[in-house]
Amino acid sequence: MSYVNNVRMFVRVYELGSMSAAARDQRTSPAVASSRIAELEKHLGVRLFNRTTRALNPTEHGRLFYDGARGILESIDAAEGAVMEAAQSPRGTLFVAAPLGLGRRIIAPELPRFRETYPEIDVRLRLSDRVVDVTGEGLDLAFHLGPLADSDLKVRMIADCPRVLVASPDYIALRGMPKNGAALVRDRHDCLNLRFPGASEFQWTLRTVDGPKRFEIAGPFECDDGDVLTDWALAGTGIVLKPEFEVAEHLASGALVPVATATPPYPTQLACLSPSRRHRDPKVQVFAEHMVEVCRRGVRRAS
Incomplete structure (x- = not known):
């Protein structure tokens, strides 16, 4: 799995634009993250990033490798998801984004209860009131307040929020x-x-x-x-x-x-978004099912 781990680290460095941010995201140190990228570059025989003291930018080879690398990881996750679904034991790491108010008041307080039901699922929750790029930021799920732009994302309407x-x-x-x-x-x-x-x-x-x-x-x-x-x-x-x-x-x-x-x-619309290739992943499905109902209850209580 070392090569897969190296590829996964590359994808997160590319998406987050920072070695230290990707290291935190993957629960490791910047030194380990840098080592994994170096191993991958050695294996491929090319530089994937140009590094300076102030910036980390993908090279042309890095940009070419990214789409294929992300596809590799999605295929692995999909295969693991199919096995887990058959075993009825969703597991893995979920990357989730939500607006600050919704995340702080409704989603974050519910995560311990969700974890009790699904102890094999880790959740990385990102809270921000900006509009996130679900696919570009490597998210599995995003909660969105406001009008929806046309996209190929899987959309699940939750509620109209007064x-x-x-x-x-x-x-x-x-x-x-x-x-x-x-x-x-x-x-x-x-x-x-x-x-x-x-x-x-x-x-x-x-x-x-x-x-x-x-x-x-x-x-x-x-x-x-x-x-x-x-x-x-x-x-x-x-x-x-x-x-x-x-x-x-x-x-x-x-x-x-x-x-x-x-x-x-x-009123404004509250929706749950996921990349079309990820919404069938068992861990994405169980998290969406759980949190969509929690959000509906939270919005209704306030109305």
């Missing part, structure tokens, strides 16, 4: 209660925005008597972590647009209150 515009009572006392989206713009309310590389301009699409309407909003702060936006709203800094399940406890306690209720936001 969303709400909220602010703290202190903010309302200082700035007044906006009744609708027009008031947000007219009165120049401070709106807190989720922002990450590649994100669109700041517009909130709200439900009006004339149908959907986009409101160009602005505010003093932006962040790529949705929970930071919630913390800012709790501190009285501004108004934030959130999935209801992420702020349910604060709404219940009164720490946050709904605003612009005459023009509420539309």
Whole structure:
């Protein structure tokens, strides 16, 4: 299995762009990761990466080798999956991504229970509010909040997630209660925005008597972590647009209150995505089955 392990390490170094990140991902040291890449390069007789003190970039040979290497690993995983399915004992490592709020509140707390049922499955959970490249980042499964782009991914719809515009009572006392989206713009309310590389301009699409309407909003702060936006709203800094399940406890306690209720936001879709060649893997199937139901319950409780 040493050659397969070397190939697996190469694929993770290529996808993560870092020897140390790939080493952490594979639960080993950077020295071992570097040694595995060196062994693979020696076996192939070519350099797979150009290394400098600041960057690690694949060579042309590395880019050529990557697609075939990933195909090799997918074939091995599929073969192992077929055997495990026959033995009714899913095992292996799952690479899973989820938005921060969903991951922290619903998925991560459920992982110990999942592990009790499937002790042979390890889970590497990546949390981020950016849109992930499921195939390019070597993920087995990703949970996605928001509109879905056309792709060849296997899509499983989980639920429509109600969303709400909220602010703290202190903010309302200082700035007044906006009744609708027009008031947000007219009165120049401070709106807190989720922002990450590649994100669109700041517009909130709200439900009006004339149908959907986009409101160009602005505010003093932006962040790529949705929970930071919630913390800012709790501190009285501004108004934030959130999935209801992420702020349910604060709404219940009164720490946050709904605003612009005459023009509420539309629900957003929660879906589970997996590469078309991976969704039949037994470990992917059992994890998806388990977490899809957990997510549905979590979203419904907040509604």
